[in-house]
Amino acid sequence: MERSNVTKATLGRLPQYLQFLNGLPPGQYDHISATTIAKMLSLGEVQVRKDLAAISRLGKPKVGYRTSELISDLEDALGCKKLTPAILVGAGKLGRALLDYNGFEEYGVQITAAFDCNEQVLRMNKTSKEILPISLLKKYCTENGIRIGIITVGSGSAQDVCDQMLEAGITAIWNFAPCQLKVPDNVLVEQENLALSLAHLNSQISK
Amino acid sequence: MERSNVTKATLGRLPQYLQFLNGLPPGQYDHISATTIAKMLSLGEVQVRKDLAAISRLGKPKVGYRTSELISDLEDALGCKKLTPAILVGAGKLGRALLDYNGFEEYGVQITAAFDCNEQVLRMNKTSKEILPISLLKKYCTENGIRIGIITVGSGSAQDVCDQMLEAGITAIWNFAPCQLKVPDNVLVEQENLALSLAHLNSQISK
Numbered sequence: 578m579e580r581s582n583v584t585k586a587t588l589g590r591l592p593q594y595l596q597f598l599n600g601l602p603p604g605q606y607d608h609i610s611a612t613t614i615a616k617m618l619s620l621g622e623v624q625v626r627k628d629l630a631a632i633s634r635l636g637k638p639k640v641g642y643r644t645s646e647l648i649s650d651l652e653d654a655l656g657c658k659k660l661t662p663a664i665l666v667g668a669g670k671l672g673r674a675l676l677d678y679n680g681f682e683e684y685g686v687q688i689t690a691a692f693d694c695n696e697q698v699l700r701m702n703k704t705s706k707e708i709l710p711i712s713l714l715k716k717y718c719t720e721n722g723i724r725i726g727i728i729t730v731g732s733g734s735a736q737d738v739c740d741q742m743l744e745a746g747i748t749a750i751w752n753f754a755p756c757q758l759k760v761p762d763n764v765l766v767e768q769e770n771l772a773l774s775l776a777h778l779n780s781q782i783s784k
Numbered sequence: 785m786e787r788s789n790v791t792k793a794t795l796g797r798l799p800q801y802l803q804f805l806n807g808l809p810p811g812q813y814d815h816i817s818a819t820t821i822a823k824m825l826s827l828g829e830v831q832v833r834k835d836l837a838a839i840s841r842l843g844k845p846k847v848g849y850r851t852s853e854l855i856s857d858l859e860d861a862l863g864c865k866k867l868t869p870a871i872l873v874g875a876g877k878l879g880r881a882l883l884d885y886n887g888f889e890e891y892g893v894q895i896t897a898a899f900d901c902n903e904q905v906l907r908m909n910k911t912s913k914e915i916l917p918i919s920l921l922k923k924y925c926t927e928n929g930i931r932i933g934i935i936t937v938g939s940g941s942a943q944d945v946c947d948q949m950l951e952a953g954i955t956a957i958w959n960f961a962p963c964q965l966k967v968p969d970n971v972l973v974e975q976e977n978l979a980l981s982l983a984h985l986n987s988q989i990s991k
Binding site: 583588656675772780 | 986989
């Protein structure tokens with residue numbers, strides 16, 4: 578199954594399906610239909626059908642999906658069977674908040690370490706994960722096969738951090754700094770703009 | 785101009801236009817065309833034309849927009865002329881990161897205070913803004929006409945916080961807790977799912 582065909586909206590609903598299926602009483606649901614799932618989760622039937630079609634083979638008419646197979650396909654699509662390690666550069670408040678956030682593992686990603694150049698941050702580490710000096714970035718990424726990097730430094734140093742990540746073999750970047758990163762064509766960048774959601778709410782209530 | 789007609793994607797580009805126009809050498813650009821703006825910002829001309837049409841009256845053929853008018857319309861659309869105050873409940877790492885983030889004001893919103901029920905958080909406040917006990921929420925919101933609330937508590941207490949916000953007169957909620965909030969129809973909720981961007985990156989590199 579090509580995981581890259583799964584849209585972000587579908588991806589967002591997969592954990593809900595997985596949680597639901599894993600919570601079914603054992604032995605009672607060998608098979609389950611998209612209709613049943615839709616009804617029990619109060620979702621549109623067409624949507625559920627499309628979502629499941631994107632990550633699994635079609636269910637059989639009248640019978641639906643074999644539950645164990647669907648669970649396995651959902652886990653595949655979410656990458657739960659094997660967590661992808663990621664690192665973060667910039668262990669300020671936002672970086673540390675992400676480092677302590679548990680919700681990423683549900684989506685198959687685990688932030689395994691953070692890097693910073695501020696000595697004080699390194700000494701004062703109160704998170705459960707390692708915060709290492711930025712000088713160790715390349716060594717760590719190479720040794721641990723890291724391909725995903727998260728940038729939570731200010732926009733002034735974001736491009737510099739990005740360049741160091743590329744040199745360390747990272748090919749996918751989640752950028753929280755409010756600036757456009759220059760990267761080669763084969764590198765993916767997901768630009769996060771936290772202010773935008775708030776601005777959108779504001780524009781809606783300001784009618 | 786109806787601000788609510790502006791899509792989130794357009795909204796995201798408005799600060800870039802505003803910054804660009806404000807940075808033009810004084811006196812040289814009484815008028816400016818969408819074509820010029822598109823070229824200088826390396827954006828598609830159709831997109832720029834649509835974006836500007838959503839927030840301003842149409843520019844004149846061959847002449848374009850009167851620059852001062854366009855700046856004023858952009859400021860209106862972004863709400864820069866009058867900052868909308870917002871509050872936040874849950875002054876943990878993520879809450880404090882948002883509290884210290886300056887990028888919201890560019891989009892017309894200012895987080896003026898945070899609330900928490902943890903005494904230690906209240907005493908140890910190292911941010912530049914007030915962190916108040918949650919018992920003062922209603923009083924503060926009423927006195928300051930707050931309509932936007934941000935939830936950065938865990939999913940266990942999110943609905944309780946939401947209910948308190950509604951009672952305090954808040955009509956728009958930005959929810960970082962990974963749970964569905966129950967609200968009346970006239971209340972807007974923007975659900976934030978931070979894990980999703982990371983999951984999307986992961987699914988793209990895992991082809």
